[in-house]
Amino acid sequence: MEATTEARVPQKLTSKGRATRARILEHAAELIYTKGVHATNNEQLRRAAGVSGSQLNHYFPTKESLVLAVIEWQAERVLAFHRSERFAHFESLDSLREWAGFYIAYEHSYREGCTLGSLASEIIKTDLDVRADLANAFEQWKDLFRDGLERMQRLGRISAEADPARLAHLLLSAFQGGMLLAQVARDITPLEDALRAAIDHVQTFAVLPAADAPEDR
Amino acid sequence: MEATTEARVPQKLTSKGRATRARILEHAAELIYTKGVHATNNEQLRRAAGVSGSQLNHYFPTKESLVLAVIEWQAERVLAFHRSERFAHFESLDSLREWAGFYIAYEHSYREGCTLGSLASEIIKTDLDVRADLANAFEQWKDLFRDGLERMQRLGRISAEADPARLAHLLLSAFQGGMLLAQVARDITPLEDALRAAIDHVQTFAVLPAADAPEDR
DSSP states (O other), X not given: OHHHHHHHSOTTOOHHHHHHHHHHHHHHXXXXXXXXXXXXXXXXXXXXXXXXXXXXXXXXXSHHHHHHHHHHHHXXXXXXXXXXXXXXXXXXXHHHHHHHHHHHHOTTHHHHOOTTXXXXXXXXXXXXXXXXXXXXXXXXXXXXXXXXXXXXXXXXXXXXXXXXXXXHHHHHHHHHHHHHHXXXXXXXXXXXXXXXXXXXXXXXXXXXXXXXXXXXX | OHHHHHHHSOTTOOHHHHHHHHHHHHHHHHHHHHHOTTTOOHHHHHHHHTOOHHHHHHHOSSHHHHHHHHHHHHHHHHHHXXXXXXXXXXXXXXHHHHHHHHHHHOXXXXXXXXXXXXXXXXXXXXXXXXXXXXXXHHHHHHHHHHHHHHHHHHTTSBOTTSOHHHHHHHHHHXXXXXXXXXXXXXXXXXXXXXXXXXXHHHHTTBOOOGGGSGGGO
């Protein structure tokens, strides 16, 4: 994703120009996350980022260009977070539980939902030409889980009968659906239940480590 | 839900008035489902339903009143569909598979997503005062699965160790999240994987019927 975004930032920008663009983008992402795409207008954004209308127009001439940049910004953040050491490439059930625990304890989960999923849901039916970018981001996200599950198989931690692609779709769907239900209910329980049950399902494929195997007792 | 909606239809409406209101509502639901809330305007709705601006204003004086009525209309339809004989109160794994199979084969799934979930996602961050109505609808929906799973337990079809509320949240979250991912990818696979894996998980709690139990062989 980094390479893609870099490519989209006009190469002629000075370092000051890049900093201004980044500041606008950060405020746009924050406004869109808390208020939604439709309620975010240029005036709010200009005030929040401390830029003029012509500056805003220079970096993001259309709402589509702004929304597209925010999608990339949020996608990079969510993918970088999932790739962080904290989750150890999702090579174990414990790393999946660590991941679920983070979002269950995260107060924004049931207030504003997923930074990327809530934005996707809000605009998927609009005329904004952003579907391919969203699809690419979710595909990469799903692949992080799939790759982790495949490694768990190679390491003998889960059975060869598990279908990593199917389980990865279960994990990401439970996350996105649980986030929506938690937001609507203003209660984290739907997300907590969905994530714990999805991980319980991965666990049904767990292979006992040799030390715990019945034949060693 | 029926009782609630009836109560909201002004009692003084004549049968002709009720028919006009119902026609507007049906077209509003259709427009909102295909184009989204924000892209649906009064002029399109007037043309689609064949009513005047003053008629529209008479039945739905504000966009909030219209969106609220559409939420109730979609919630009634989705709940009635889930309560239909086809799914036999979700008292068996087969009924859950029948349900998943319907949505996996339903072409609107990956085009417009869930009639209620896509609407909820689009407006949950707006100022429209509709959250309680949405929460009520999703709660009833989740309870249909929970009640079915509880009956499966009483009938000895699934183990007492299963947590019906948690599994119900998994099923509804996998459905909502899978619908979003399928829409974004324009491919049914994420929904299919998520639903099949969620039902596979319910199946891990299945108790063998007496005829199939090992001791009877």
